[in-house]
Amino acid sequence: MSRRTPALIAAAVLLPLALTACSTPEGDEPTGDKAAAKSDGFPYTVTNCGVTTTYKAPPKRVVTMNQHVTEIMLELGLTKSLVGTAYLDDKVLPKYAKDYASVPVIAKEYPSYEQVLATNPDFVYGGYSSAFTAGDGRGREAFKKSGIETRLNTESCAKADTPMETLYEEIREVGRTFGVTDRAEAWIKQAKADNAATAKKLQDLKALPVFVYDSGDKTAFTAGGKGIGNELITRAGGTNIFADLDKSFGDASWENVVARKPEAIVIYDYGSTTVAQKKKRLLDDPALADVPAIKNKRFAVMPLSDAVLGVRVPAAVEKLAAQLHPAATTS
Secondary structure: OOOOOHHHHHHHHHHHHHHHHHOOOOOOOOOHHHHHHHHOOOOEEEEEOOEEEEEOOOOOOEEEEOHHHHHHHHHOOOHHHEEEEEOOOOOOOHHHHHHHHOOOEEEOOOOOHHHHHOOOOOEEEEOOHHHHOHHHOOOHHHHHHOOOEEEEOHHHOOOOOOHHHHHHHHHHHHHHHOOOHHHHHHHHHHHHHHHHHHHHHHOOOOOEEEEEEOEOOOOEEEEOOOOHHHHHHHHOOEEEOOOOOOOOEEEEOHHHHHHHOOOEEEEEEOOOOOHHHHHHHHHOOHHHOOOHHHHOOOEEEEEHHHOOOOOOHHHHHHHHHHHHOHHHHOO
16 A cells, blocks of 8 residues: 655655656657657557566666577577576577577576576566466566566467467567567568468468377377467468367377377477487377378477477478478478
8 A cells, every 4th residue: 555655745746847847848859868769669668468568768688588589589689688598498590509609598497586686687588477487486576576677478378369470469579679670570571471482382282180299198298279389380281180279288188199190290399308209109109000190100390499489480380391291392
């Protein structure tokens, strides 16, 4: 509950006078720093996953948690804004390697709240909702109380069923936040052109039933019908056999895998379990022997970092299409 002290009352009386004294006369244009801020798009207000923030200037000291948001920052030429990063699923793309090497890695996985604060950040950018787990002390409210703004990759909260558009908006909003709108719009323009080129190659093909194998033994942890992973499959000329699973990732029974007869299996490559080990688990399971993809040993492989809402997506669509439909995509 707020308390109205004499100092606050005095401030309330003086504020209108201060505003009158500092206001720009009607018809005059702002000059100096005010004009620069206006021309650069600041102040900028954005609502991200339920949190509304107004930026008066671009953040200057940024910590990223999760690979795909780190790569967004690197792609937009914001390396010098990074004071710390954490949690890779695999190697960053070669074109980012030099820039990434210049950024301190503050934790192999998620850093503690104290580790983040030690970098003296003014902004923290998380890729998954787990980046801001309140129970681990990294809630967005906790950062706000320390004067640190935050952003969560919108795949974690998007309700629309058009993930590619969500990706474009993610890039656009990050570009606005850091005052690099031109770079963001240039990336979006190229991404749309790349997606259109892939779609043209596949326009006359029949979609291939696809099962995504992320992990799992007793059940199959797979890609559901929400999120960019499902759209990747669709844009690459496939049909996700578990598109009816109302989430980005979830568990499915092996009985349903058999019943839905996938003709190709996409394996997500990450972590300590290798692609070869995942293939062996699938090929050695007698319950899967009659699955068309198993019979024909038809596998495609995607790094997990390709299948999340980040700058890899347009190229990932093309790479997956080449594995599912090699004859149609060969130049």
